[in-house]
Amino acid sequence: MRIALFLTCFNDTVYPQTGKAVVRLLRRLGHEVDFPPAQTCCGQMHFNTGYRPEIVPMLRRFTEVFGGYEAVVAPSPSCVGMVRHEFPVVARQYGDNALREAVDAVVPRVHELSEFLVDELKVTDVGAYYPHRVTYHPTCHSLRGLRSGDRPLRLLREVRGIDLVELPEAESCCGFGGTFALKNAATSTAMLADKMTCVRETGAEVLSAADNSCLMHIGGGLTRLSSGVRSVHLAEILASTEEDR
């Protein structure tokens, strides 16, 4: 299958290793992966902060760049949520007919990584090896936005060598919320503190999630505390193999 990687502007800029992991993983599973370099951003930050008209050019670009692919995969539930749920809203509010149609055509082909592996490629054992104690935070956009359910955990359970430990109060929000962490920094920090307590209770060395933005938030708190817990994107765990050791 010819798959386009939609890396999202944030991963592209701050977490390139996640993109490399997705490429490695999908190629290992026997697929062609392309990174259309004309891609930029899904506009989620603008949407969630209330700047809707600004998103229209990004929307247009997205449909032009990804319109020709069979499947588009992104290692970010929140950006996929933006595409799936908000693109149609914005297109209807500000777009012309052509844009609406283009959006409706591309949206069903955009998948979050764990969804894509489990539902489209029908694999849960991706041949990964990761000998660490890991706890997994399901993130709100994955859990309630995309309804990804236990797909990420099903993938992680098949990883060889992994010691997967349950995160207490896993489903409660970590307090990131994009610009929420800036606009309501004090409240965000209070939520983060509770999340970090839960992470540390597990005794895990690695905190994983499917979204680097939440990982940046929780991980930033954990390094501030010198907790010794690393944060690693789900894709990087799934891409790891015995040969990497």
Place this chain on the structure above:
Amino acid sequence: MTSQRAHQRTNVVWLGSPSFPEAAKPLLRDEQLRSNLRRATGTIRERRLAVTGELDDWEELRTAGEAVKRRTLRHLDHYLEQLEASVVRAGGQVHWAADAEEANRIVTRLVRETGEREVVKVKSMATQEIGLNEALAEAGIDAYETDLAELIVQLADDRPSHILVPAIHRNRAEIREIFTAAMGRYGRPAPEDLTDDPAALAEAARLHLREKFLRAKVAVSGANFASADTGTVAVVESEGNGRMCLTLPETLITVMGIEKVVPAFSDLEIFLQLLPRSSTGERMNPYTSLWTGTTEGDGPSTFHLVLLDNGRTATLADATGRQALACIRCSACLNVCPVYERTGGHAYGSVYPGPIGAVLTPQLVGVENAASLPFASTLCGACYDACPVKIDIPEVLTHLRAQAVESRRARRKVPSAEALVMKAAAAVFATPGRLAAAQKAAGLGGRFLGDTVSRLPGPLSGWSDARDAPVPPRESFRAWWERTEGGTDEEER
């Protein structure tokens, strides 16, 4: 028009309230409050999950509730006129109030006409919304709250912080102190040896209130529902104090938001299942009172229904925002909200706190008058999942955020710092070339800074007060992809 709207409806938002982030700060530092809230919302949350889980048609019930509410809102004018006719037919009188001021004027006049100088009240958010107690006090009429939690709030000269449990921010020891200090000022004092045992507290409240019930000739109530076809009004409560108000006095005045109407009496079947399970985690409400107009020799002989608009028709005009009017005030969204759980209700500066407050309040008072509220959420979606009538609160939140930004744009000649950042970001995202250039600049910075940054500049410092920020790597993914020809030239960084 908007500023006039705000003037007329100041009571929805407490005057002088700071923005949400400011109001939240001292509350977040209050450890007692945090632990009171955590315990209370945690308990209700678990109970709710247990009792909603035991119905196999729970999802169908939610869908049915949503459908009835949506239909009602689409034809609100029709159902309201039908309700009016039904109430009049049953011997009641109906009054229409466009805003808080008019509603207060009507109720004050009605009480005056009875010649009484005091009223008992059964919990009513609508009267809080319009500031009725204050308006009555100005007219020399004393209003006594009879719901236990409302009583606590009134005695403490406090504000409610939760839809259903207005004194959720208080624990037993605090309540004992409030009773001891204040009951005597309003009537029968608390016993001298009062302990903070719940039974003792309840008994003290009972004795204090009984005196009022037996004396009161006029009662003011809210309404949870009113059915258009029969003119029946419904109040649900847990303590039975409301029932005293609804049966003992001679005159009953009910103040009801116009969105509380449901088309048919039979619709109550849906909501009387959804409400208790969602709100207190009970299978049934301990007290459900229904009355239809007046009946000779049974209950109040005079019944007035005041139908309150106060921003509701303006809200109705917004196709996305109007779903907030479907709210049945169960408070499930508050109890699952991680933001509410940390800050409590006072941070919202409104009678309606929590997720529903964040979408309802700005609509009732005009978004420019409560512009920080739609941003008081991480959009985690827990409220949407909990809502028994499926109000898509995150959808309304982002919708109102866009309105808040638009209204600020319209009013400000000079764009805000945030608007400039958003504009600049949009320009960067307009072309991959600009994005690549920005990434390069960010990556260069990283070389001097190490792996993480512990202090960010300016408006970003709130972030770095508690977390290290990552430094962008020297090479973005797109640069790597280009250099390695799609990762074929080099396996790793």
